[in-house]
Amino acid sequence: MVSHPCLFVFAVFGLRSTIAGEVKCNTLFVSRDAVLDCHLPCEGPIVITFLKWTKNQSTLALYNGSSYTSNRFGFRQPWNPSSQDISLQINNPTKEDSGEYNYIVVSTCEILMGSVHLNIAGEVKCNTLFDSRNAVLDCHLPCEGPIHFLKWTKNNSILALWNGTNYIHTNRFGFRQPWNPSLQDISLQINNPTKEDSGEYKYSVVSTCVTLKGTVHLNIAGEVKCNTLFDSRNAVLDCHLPCEGPIVITFLKWTKNESTLALYHGSSYTSNRFGFRQPWNPSSQDISLQINNPTKEDSGEYIYTVISTCETLTGSVNLEIPDMKTTSPAQKEWDNGSETLTHNRTDPLKLKGIGTSRHHQVLFVVVILTAVLVLGIFVLWKRKKIPFSCATSETVEPESSLPVETTP
Structure with missing residues (x-):
């Protein structure tokens, strides 16, 4: 053999x-x-x-x-x-x-x-993105070839599944559309994410080029916190993203009554008296809006939309410009600023404190009455020849012995 x-x-x-x-x-x-x-x-x-x-x-x-x-x-x-x-x-x-x-x-x-x-390509590369009102676990296979099986889970619950013939998704979770099993994109999209959606997400994928399992961590930071501040002659909608660590803002817009007031989309746009609080940096959490020389008409609802590498959010801030005739705490705070200086420029007497207080009015009346009294005594002395001396109060006897007629 x-x-x-x-x-x-x-x-x-x-x-x-x-x-x-x-x-x-x-x-x-x-x-x-x-x-x-x-x-x-x-x-x-x-x-x-x-x-x-x-x-x-x-x-x-x-x-x-x-x-x-x-x-x-x-x-x-x-x-x-x-x-x-x-x-x-x-x-x-x-x-x-x-x-x-x-x-x-x-x-x-x-x-x-x-x-x-x-070719065993390696590991799936993933990033977390925020697109409009969606969070995306942006994941791509390191090789080409049709996907036969793809599953995303969280806490052992299936969120999205492709078994080669049928596609299943749950609630607000699904593959990023338009999805094609012939491409390397295995991303998971979460619509209108909340802080409760933070956590660990797991994928399992089988394709003609690779079979892999892995995890992606998603952190939904929370809501933007805003305050209204009055600084000198400016009103500031003081707002900051709730993210930690380095971030990059890719889009930021402030509107009121559907009119764009300030916009950043790679370059900045501002309108009239509205703009971002300076110095502004798209790598910071500060998304504040500043209004120069605000008036009562600037009161109202302001809406922001921000997209960053850590968060995508939309919200609103209410601004109330205080009425200048009131004595509210906001008015007092406003008066402690440059508004007092404005009053001083328009009413110089108020700066010196002349003729405006009750003390000055009483003093004026006393002076007038004193002048009238002195004038009356002087007239009477001229008419009757009444001797008047400030040095003594004794009665001066007349030189003649004749009786003097007394006038009642």
Whole structure:
């Protein structure tokens, strides 16, 4: 009986006319296994008498009347030497399993040798994005090929599923649309996310190029906190994003009554007396709106929309410009600013405090009465020749002895 190596040499060099064709191979990923899916090009019943797979001259799987497999490598089960299937299966492949695999097969219909290249691409790369009112776990496969299975879960609950034929999604969760199983995009989209949606999300994907599992962490920071401030002659809607760490604002808009007041979309736009509080930086959490020289007509509802690398939010802030005739706390705070200076410029008497207080009014009346009294005494003294001296209060006797007529 001729040994198999001799049979192989004889077949290759002496029986070339019996070669039916070439082995057709594909690389498949099924569950956690990679498969070098290869079939002989023969028709009808055949019998494989010899089959060997090697990599870097190391034997991975061998059939020579009986089967031999090594470590994580073997023939795809259930394997039958009477079929055209000569596939090699690799359990739990890693990136180190990438490379060239060689086969040698001897059968009753064909004797062939060839190679198949396997590429274990690596890990799925994911980012968290905020688009309009949606949060996106932006994930892409590191290789091309149709997706046969894709599942996203959180806390062991299925959020979105593709099983090769049917697509299932739940509530506000689903694949980013338009989704195509022939592309590398396996992203999960969450509509109108809330803080409760924060947490760990898990994916499991099987495609013709890779089979992988992984996790993505999503953090929904919360709501924008806003206050209204009055600084000098400016009103400020003081608002900050609730994110931590470095961020980048890609879009920011303030509107009132559907009119755009301030806009940032790569470059800044401001209108009239409205703008971002300076110095403004799109890499900070500050999204405040500043209104210069506000008037009562500026009172009302202001709406913001912000998109950043950490958060996408829309909200509103109510601004109330205090009435200048009131004495409310807001008015007092306003008066402590430049409004007092404005009054001083328009009413200089108020700055000196002349003629405005009750004390001044009383003093004025006293002066007038004193003047009238002095004038009356002077007139009476002139008419009656009444001696008047500030030095003594004694009565001066007349020089004559005649009686003096007394006037009542």
